[in-house]
Amino acid sequence: MNIYKEIETAFIHGGVNGDDTTGAVNVPIYQTSTYAQELPGIHKGYEYSRTGNPTRAALEALMAELEHGSAGFAFASGLAAISAVLSLFKSGDKVIISSNVYGGTFRLLDKVFKNFSITYSIEDTTNIEQLESRITKEVKAVFIETPANPLLTITDIEAVSKITKKHNILLVVDNTFMTPYLQHPIDFGADIVIHSATKYLGGHSDLIAGIVVVNSEELAEKIGFIQNAAGAILQPFDSFLLIRGIKTLAVRMDRHVENTGRIAEFLRNNKAVKKVYYPEFDDFKGSEINKKQAKNGGAMISFELKENYDINKFFLSLNLIILAESLGGVESLICHPASMTHAAIPCETRQKTGITEGLIRLSTGIENINDLIFDLAQAIERSEIK
Numbered sequence: 001m002n003i004y005k006e007i008e009t010a011f012i013h014g015g016v017n018g019d020d021t022t023g024a025v026n027v028p029i030y031q032t033s034t035y036a037q038e039l040p041g042i043h044k045g046y047e048y049s050r051t052g053n054p055t056r057a058a059l060e061a062l063m064a065e066l067e068h069g070s071a072g073f074a075f076a077s078g079l080a081a082i083s084a085v086l087s088l089f090k091s092g093d094k095v096i097i098s099s100n101v102y103g104g105t106f107r108l109l110d111k112v113f114k115n116f117s118i119t120y121s122i123e124d125t126t127n128i129e130q131l132e133s134r135i136t137k138e139v140k141a142v143f144i145e146t147p148a149n150p151l152l153t154i155t156d157i158e159a160v161s162k163i164t165k166k167h168n169i170l171l172v173v174d175n176t177f178m179t180p181y182l183q184h185p186i187d188f189g190a191d192i193v194i195h196s197a198t199k200y201l202g203g204h205s206d207l208i209a210g211i212v213v214v215n216s217e218e219l220a221e222k223i224g225f226i227q228n229a230a231g232a233i234l235q236p237f238d239s240f241l242l243i244r245g246i247k248t249l250a251v252r253m254d255r256h257v258e259n260t261g262r263i264a265e266f267l268r269n270n271k272a273v274k275k276v277y278y279p280e281f282d283d284f285k286g287s288e289i290n291k292k293q294a295k296n297g298g299a300m301i302s303f304e305l306k307e308n309y310d311i312n313k314f315f316l317s318l319n320l321i322i323l324a325e326s327l328g329g330v331e332s333l334i335c336h337p338a339s340m341t342h343a344a345i346p347c348e349t350r351q352k353t354g355i356t357e358g359l360i361r362l363s364t365g366i367e368n369i370n371d372l373i374f375d376l377a378q379a380i381e382r383s384e385i386k
């Protein structure tokens with residue numbers, strides 16, 4: 001039955017292949033809310049599109065296969081996906097999050113789930129011993145991103161999973177930055193993988209979507225129940241767009257990664273740049289761990305300009321690279337984490353975790369590298385305070 005072995009092929013042929021009824025090579029957009037039943041309860045497997053829709057089901061099967069899990073679930077956004085996972089917990093439970101998770105994940109815990117007495121603590125998940133010492137009987141899950149947002153902090157998935165398994169709690173990994181092309185958290189012991197599919201999976205900055213993949217039947221049943229009960233599902237058209245985006249993930253990622261390597265090198269050798277955060281650099285903390293668990297360092301980098309460069313002048317001087325939230329699109333996007341993606345995190349916490357006012361995050365697109373470097377070089381030059 002195995003007609004392919006490689007993930008590049010799975011991106012194109014995985015999950016549900018085409019449409020048996022018509023021979024269409026793509027899964028149709030089943031734009032319907034409900035389904036005719038022959039007799040009450042007798043139907044073709046679908047009753048109502050919140051519960052199940054064939055286009056969404058095709059995407060969910062594809063994501064389960066790509067992430068080496070047992071089931072996948074598609075949500076209206078990455079945060080809806082994270083919200084569904086947090087809904088597994090009850091009042092009195094606690095979740096440990098790593099110190100630089102996505103700002104929205106922090107906000108969801110701090111401003112919404114806290115009201116239901118589901119609490120959190122922020123820990124340095126790169127320090128495994130210390131992490132284990134923070135696991136009390138209230139802690140029901142460890143939630144990590146690796147590389148994390150925006151300093152690309154690397155957490156050892158396997159080492160954390162040994163601890164979570166020992167204490168019989170869940171390990172949740174937000175795999176948005178790496179995608180299943182570069183990293184498979186479930187292979188290293190994660191129980192749940194989350195994606196903001198808005199980013200690389202969609203890949204074209206034209207949709208908002210979230211994915212949850214689980215590693216067991218038990219979790220599949222629970223997340224499936226929450227997905228239907230709470231109802232933050234992904235629509236058929238967006239499910240189609242996502243399947244379409246995933247088909248080109250490997251070729252896009254290869255170019256994203258190649259361009260990022262070139263830009264990281266350019267920035268490191270530029271006299272205006274104080275520091276570059278990039279997991280592919282051998283002297284980057286955690287680069288060895290990243291090599292063990294991922295194909296490469298991905299396509300996100302952050303950097304700081306020296307004090308004699310005006311960061312706003314730099315942003316204003318960019319002509320090609322777009323100042324915007326989000327990442328993972330074909331176009332290069334740049335952002336200022338302290339005031340944009342991580343503004344929800346209190347200033348003091350931001351400073352402590354290294355998200356300084358001077359930090360710049362770049363999501364390298366798939367444009368020609370010469371144009372990107374030209375744009376960065378001229379903007380840096382113009383931003384010098386003379």
Ligand SMILES: *Cc1c(COP(=O)(O)O)cnc(C)c1O
Pocket residue numbers: 077078079080102104105145149174176177195196197198199208209210326
């Ligand atoms: C964007 C993002 C999210 C949130 O996803 P949305 O699709 O914007 O709701 C979560 N985690 C990471 C790492 C992200 O980059």
